Amino acid sequence: MCPEVVLGFVAALVYVNQVLFTVYVLRVHDGDVAFVARYLPEGWFALADGPAMRALAERVPGPELLAPSVLRVQAFLELPLVLLAYVTVLRWLDRGLYRRVAGSWVVWAASLSYTFVFCVVEWDLRNPYTTEDIVIRVCAAVVTPPLVQWLARRDRGGPRVSSLAQMLAFAVSVWALGHLVLTVYDTALLYNLAHLGGRLPGAVVAAVALVASARAAAPCRTPRRESARRATSPK
Template sequence: MVALVYLNQALFTVFVLRVHGGDASFVARYLPEGWFALADGSAMRALAEHFPAPELLAPSVLRVQGFLELPLVLLAYATVLRWLDRGLYRRLAGSWLVWAASFFYTFVFCVVEWDLHNPYTMDDIVIRSCSAVVTPLLLWWLADREDDAPEQSSFAQMLLFAVSVWALGHLVLTVYDTALLYNLGHLSGRLPGAVAALCVLVAARLASSRMGDGEAGVALSFVTSGLRWALALFFVPALAVRYGVNFGTPLVAVAAALAICLAAAVHVRRETLSGVGTARIALWAAQTAAALLAGAAAGYAALQLVTDTYYEAGLLRAAGIAFAVVVAVCAATDRWLARRSGAVAAP
């Protein structure tokens, strides 16, 4: 899907260079600043010069992207689900929820389209509606070919998961800036970071695939199960929450995100702490509080470390580091409590 997005960007650049003399103002005037930084180097100009019938590439202006954006987003989300829990991915992607997600994501995209009204808006809304029908069928087809696998919940696996999600998020943000905003001219500057993120992603996934199952204590099990529930509950409203930050309702978006996290925590508490004694629940509460405080402090420090062009980049970095610290504290305190209880029981 990423390859198709970049192919469209190359064809769009050819169209602008040949048909509009390299001037993208015919469409840029309808959209906010920060779009349409063309890649007009010698290689691209050579391609444009020899491309036959460039006027036929007019659909590359917003229309093709309108079809590809939904599968790109849903496949990225499904990839994260699959890394965490293949069974969960298979159940969600093969259920009616994928149709609900497709509908709500498309609704959000269409609201954004209408807010940025331009001569292509009605075409894009129709195209996005068609994509909303095709994309769930694609996810159903993929999920039907997936086998269940054991849940991964050890400390090392969760750290590799955090690293993988950060690397994927970095690549998605690169695609967002250089392709979805038609800024192919930014690609050369972002390429070293993207290559580094891709290498990290490949290494993390290879390491995860070769790692055996490990045991998780009460606190770490709570965190990993909570993440599964949170991702499942976020699946449908995720895009609405994300765009709520940009389109005038940040408080509503934050409230919705917190409500989903709270619902996930309630479900997991029933699953993880069922049958656990009062003393262990008190220790779990202390572990969780310490982990959340340490994770919040680390995430805040990571957020302040760099000034980002897009707020999502800072949020991604902060969330990844915060999650890594949370699982590290949970794993360390679980192990310490297990050793302590073993030492008490030994005499």
């Protein structure tokens, strides 16, 4: 299993939590986010309050049980999202370097440094959820590095970027992934699901560019395998 797949799964969980958060606010707080928005700066909590969402919310039983969707779930998922994005880029650049870095103590150092920054921000924006969020972020810092290292150990060998064509494809891939991660941040990690409609065209373009760059890079890798086969075959 590659980190790209797990990264996509984590991003999907972030959006699932956004839907559950919206259901919780609509059912328990009558669509008013003031109960949490007053603790955070402007730019958060643009609620996706449409007919489809309200219809879904009406069908969800026990909405009060969705209270952890407020800040707590995102506090756990943010670190895996960031670390998996970085190791994904590293894997695209050089498989061997990815396995060495992701399987070493460096991933622990990255986890601790990011968690420290996240916790400082949590404390600067302290609110009734801060203590729980910090504990959750520390738990994520303990769980995420073993996951990244497990993925690195299971990764198979592969080519690294070694030509101009591969470098161009790599640059497009990094741009596209960065755009998608920023979209997740704006529309989900900041609880702005209402922004998704406006960000969707750019996200679709980025996703298409990501797939196209991966396809374009594939032919560049074939000659390397072919040359290796020829080198080992009898003349």
